[in-house]
Amino acid sequence: MSKKSNARSAARGAAKAAGGAHLTCEARMGTVGRLMDHLHANGYQVAGVESLGERHIALYFQTRLAAGRSKRTLQNEAAHIRGAMRAVGRAQAADSASISNRALGLAGASRLGTKKPATDAQYRAASSAAREIDPGIAACVALGRTLGLRAKEAVCSGPSLRSWEAQLLAGARITVVYGTKNGRLRDSAPADREAALAAVRFARSVARARRGYLLPGTLKQALNRYRNELHRKITPAAGIQSHALRYAYTHDRIGAYMAAGLSQREARAAASMDLGHGSGRGRYVGSVYGQLATHWE
Template sequence: MGKLGSEMKALAKRCGGSHKTVNDRIHIVQRFDHHLRALNIQIQKVAQIKVRHIESYIHERLAQGIGKRTLQNEMASLRAVLQQVGRKQVAEHERLTNTSLGLSGASRSGTRQAITPDHYCHVLETARAKDPGLAAALELARLMGLRSQEAVQSTQSLKTWKQAIERGDTRLTVVFGTKGGRPRETVILDAGAVRRALENALAIAESCNNRLIDKPDLKSAIDYWHNQVKRIGLTGAYSPHSLRYAWAQDAIHHYLAQGFSRKEALAMVAMDLGHGDGRGRYVAQVYGLQREV
């Protein structure tokens, strides 16, 4: 990595955000740096970046078939880095608007689907035969609406969740693996099913070094999770996130059945998912709930 790449990486970290956001931003600026070096563009500092350099990068990414929504996010990262060193004039240049770059019109609607009951059963049975710990984590993800990292790190909360169920609590607190490290509370939709899943997970963890994914560190556990779930059928439209989509749709119906309005139900689900109550419309779009309710 040259001087430009090193400076951009440092600035990407300085922009702040969750660990994942910062990590994604670093990958974006490194990709941009690689693009310039591949074209033999000799730039040593961010202060030397010109509008045409960013245009060239985005045009190449479009030619590679990268989606508009993804490239909007990449432009947001590049703008943030430029603004860190006072390059507002470049960051906000009229040639670098999403419209000028051909990135407008992208939809936030989800490209994934809620997993179907049949596909879920097939995936779960395949996982149980291959790795009971992986299957237990998948089951918790489906029953609690967990993200992949939350499911992988769920072992640390199994006893706490079981105690909450036994107390008759209606919500469970998710602490480990959450986005931005922000704990969230999620509604219990089926206490009996969650209790059985927790008892099963605890039994597996006790016989497996107190882990569901028996790997020496978090990174290798996450890598194992992503590799294995693809192999058992969680890929494409039915990615691991499809378990969370299915849970979200169950949750919206749960709140509607309790007498909440559609807007209220969406706000409640947004909070359960860790998005905040102001993102009900976002949840409806991204999780495809507008097709279900």
């Protein structure tokens, strides 16, 4: 292997060693891989995360800012790099003020979201576009809107559909088992029980014709196809952004919890648990999920 390949591999190994959920590790590995590629492209022979200096990190973020990347995205990337540095015993360097967000020019970004929940009309448009593509895609869209499922959770839902139907008929929450972040099971309430039941029954009819799966192929193939269709065709046709259906679900759940007598803070915490974030992420759910931050002030 070349020095560049060795450095990239070592850096990604350090990023993985920092731990965390699978998607977090993947994002962190992607960041340090880009960092190594950038440094080698600019003539810096850095052997790995152990050899990173302040000037290397500063150069990377100057280039990323000049390319128009948002500060929130780059704050996440800075956290990825610091995490990898801590994993190789460089905690003191990772916590240095010279590579803080402020020093790197990344301070001042707001965590208030800009994405809005899908309206009922937009959801209908998304459903119509999805049905023209594939019934399995349409089933995933419906499950995402009515049960707040992530893309992977919806694609992996085939084995759970029968139990979900029974739980919904019994007036209970559904138990999400497959495709969850870090394998954490959770119980989620439907946004609208009748709509959720219809979505689950439709998904079951699709899965029965496909040997228990909503989409053919391996999990990776099915998930990539769903995400591609969602981003390239379905959301543009409906005039919505990514995650808008999940935001709409959250909007409904917070409203339902407050109508049941919970305070805004309690409602956000409860909705956060429905989404699989945990009760301590209620403020995050209210702010990052766009207009949910102020809707019930």
